[in-house]
Amino acid sequence: MDCSICSALPYILRPPRNTICGACYEGARSIITLTNKLDGEKGSDKTRNTTVSSSNMTKGFANVLKWVKEMKDIEDMLNEKISYLGGFAAAFKDQIHNDIQVKPGDNGPSVPAHKALLASRSDIFRNILDSDGCKAPPNDTIILHELNHEEVESLLEFLYSGDLTKEKVEKHVYSLSIAADKYDIPFLQKFCWQHMLRSLNSSNALDILEISDSCSNQSLKETALNFIVRNMEDVVFAARFDPFAAKNPHLTVQITRALFMDIKNKRNGV
Ligand SMILES: [Zn+2]
Structure with a gap:
């Protein structure tokens, strides 16, 4: 069908050039529904400082364009805000x-930081740095026994900047996830979990299952478990499975049960 929206050469269509194809019609309807929904959510969110108003609802595509422009303004403002807050990262660097x-637990060199920032990012750090009346606060050093020097550097880099390079996430995601759990840093935990979900494959599924179990992330754990069941041969015959099974007998039992249920469901045509 000739479509005046998605045709590569719309000017060759006969006037009035206002026919559109089913895909464009459905796409336009979906965009209008989505922006009206988001507009409504923002209109009802009294705590948010935004210029979007709910009075524009159901005004069709004109409202979508206005909404996109407003979102662009908000994005520019947020980017400026991120750059402004980036002063902390510069102070660390x-x-x-x-x-x-x-101080890391591997006797590597210490990494200099700021007490106020550590306390603001983690209640656990705040408690460690506060005097609790019976124990004096640490004057100039805290030790993170479970992390090596590189991991401490990456943890601090994230606490200051809210981000990490792809290489550092890939290298330290498991230790950072455990640190996020131990020191109660939800944003870092979410950052690590999202990376694990995106990178889930046969070679790391057991690690992700182990971490999600120790951090009590049921959703990630189920995703990893389902992936393992679907890719059983690759996972179970890999060298990594033997030490995993020795260290995590309860998870090995859960894998076996999940596999059994999968076979049973397939046999029953579920
Ligand atoms: Zn079209």
């Missing part, structure tokens, strides 16, 4: 006015 050393 340039080691300005440090007042605490974060």
Whole structure:
């Protein structure tokens, strides 16, 4: 069908050039429904400082264009805000006015940081740095026994900037996820889980199952378990399975049960 929206050469169509194909019609309807829905949510969110108003609902495509422009303004403002807050990352990188050393557990060199930032990012760090009346707060050093030097550096980089390079996430995602759990840093935990979900494959599924179990992330655990059942041969005959089974007998039992249920369901045509 000749479509005045998605045709590569719309000007060759006969006037009035206002016919559209089913895909464009459905796409337009979906976009209008989505923006009206998001508009409504924002209109009802009194705590959010936004210029989007719910009075524009159901005004069709004109409202969509207005909405997109407003979102672009909000995006620009948020980007400026991120850049403004990036001053913390610069203070960490340039080691300005440090007042605490974060020592890794592997006897590697300490990493200089700021008490106020650590306390603001994690209640656990705040408790460690606060005096609780019976124990003096650490003057100039805290030790993160479970992390090596590189992991401490990556943890601090994330606490200051809210982000990490792809290489660092890939290398340290499991230790950072455990640290996020231990020191109660939900944003880092979410960041690690999203990376694990995106990168789930036969070679890391057992690691992700183990981490999601220890951090009590049921949704990620089920995803990893289902993936393992679907790719049983690759996972079970890999060298990694033997040490995994020795270390995690309860998870090996759960894999066996999940596999059994999968076979049973397939046999019963579920
Ligand atoms: Zn079309």
